[in-house]
Amino acid sequence: MTPSRDKPRPARDLRSRSTLAGEAAAAAAEVETALDTPADPTSAAFFDVDNTVMQGASIFHLARGLHRRDFFTTREILGAAWKQAYFRLVGVEDPNHVAEAREGALGFIRGHTVAELEELGEEIFDEAMAHRIWPGTRALAQLHLDRGQRVWLVTAAPIEIASIIARRLGLTGAMGTVAEHVDGVYTGRLVGDMLHGPAKSEAIKALAQREGLDLAACSAYSDSYNDLPMLSMVGDPCAINPDAKLRAHAKEQGWRIRDYRTARKAARAGVFVAGVAGAASGAVAAAVALRSRRR
Template sequence: MVGQPDAEPGDGRPEVAGIAESDDVLDRVTALDPARRAGEASAAAAVAAGTDATAEAPATDLTAAAFFDVDNTMMVGASIFHFARGLAARKFFTTSDLLGFAWQQVKFRVGGRETDVSGHRDTALSFVAGRPVAEVVALGEEIYDELMADRIWAGTRALAQMHLDAGQRVWLVTATPVELALIIARRLGLTGALGTVAESVDGHYTGRLVGEILHGTAKAHAIRALAVAEGLDLRRCSAYSDSVNDVPMLSAVGTAVAVNPDSELRDTAKERGWQIRDFRTGRKAAKIGVPSVLGAGVVAGAIAAGVAHRRR
């Protein structure tokens, strides 16, 4: 998938993060399981985006890198929730739309089971169907500055800076749409991002995902595919996450770090001898996961419901 030539404008081929796929590549990718397909599509998008010019210094250690989850690891709460709040402020949906999809989203965020992911896949990004990619990117830029910039965990950002200072590249790895993930990475001066990839044709979203949400094993596939493309030695790489759902990614690298971990990941980290870094304190540490999960479910569901209602 990496390095495929662009298609001619307007030829109607699906695009992955702005790269039109040739028919043979599409056939090959379609044959993959959804998690691997999502991972490879995300890696292709990251390679296509390139090394961001906002990175403070060029990487000198080219075989080592660090991978950071976003929600509750790099950022307080769920990034898609903050994005949805910004859309709500712009009247993309109303409070009467706040119920339809919420429970399914909560199950996905809390449990992450395959059945939850399957249902989530069909609706999570339905609100962008037919919209220009450029519009969503522009909104993401605005909303990051308004609602996300002050929610970055300083301690986690310092860990990322440690890798940058060592000459290593740093990527975010998140279920968040790749366009929003890339914005966050650029704002933080990181190398790039691996995120959920939505299919687009002629610069407009189709309302379908490439594979599935970048979640669980899909994240592990993504960093492995990126390692092949970028010449990384995963034994020299590090990964950081708050969630037990990211154990596949954490297990794929030489150094795994649990950051602000949920109880299951904390137990796993202790069993496996992984590092634990917790930047929360007291009651905040105990409670921070639940409000962000519930809020993300309610508002993301409202987006899908609101747009679907307007199109009927």
């Protein structure tokens, strides 16, 4: 049943969608065979992707690559980008707009096959993402691997592209937003919600139960205050290229802080770019919602 357009979703429904998204992401998480029996089986590290592992928003780079392959029009994505930028700048988001964007997220792949997106995702990683990986964050991930610990990416990006990034970086696997598909063909709907904020902590919790992880012995890395639920649930949280709110919180809590942006000017620019990238990510969801309604 479609929710009323004049009321935001109840908090209980949002929590249940986050839980469902987290459980779906954990169930879809890949584990490399070589690490099925890790030297340190109860410890792991969890990395956010956007502005933590790589510069910019991965879903934006994915959408741009798909746009070049005629998945949706320039008019659709620019119109949606304006809406998202406006809402973020004035600090107000219409609950109906957010709900519609969520319902339409990844709608641009409706009717396409999983195999098709995975193949194109490999191409888009090579052309738009590989050179954006932060070497410092990559080195941190490698340190965990060298200790015999498993390393997962945890991102709002589609699980297909998240898995490609993890595989290319030699990591254990990834948890990302799960798009519903039937017989290998996408329906345009999500399983639960996007893997964002509380949904990430639900995914980690489900994976920890499945893999026998001790969260107190685990590490988590992110650039965003929105990932506080994920960072707060492990024993070793670390802020990477943090936004202002996360930096302040990390300092207050005595958490590790790593900033791989060079020079003060670049750091300030990085914070701005992070905000724009976030708007772009939301724009993708809104743009695809428009496309879904027009079909």
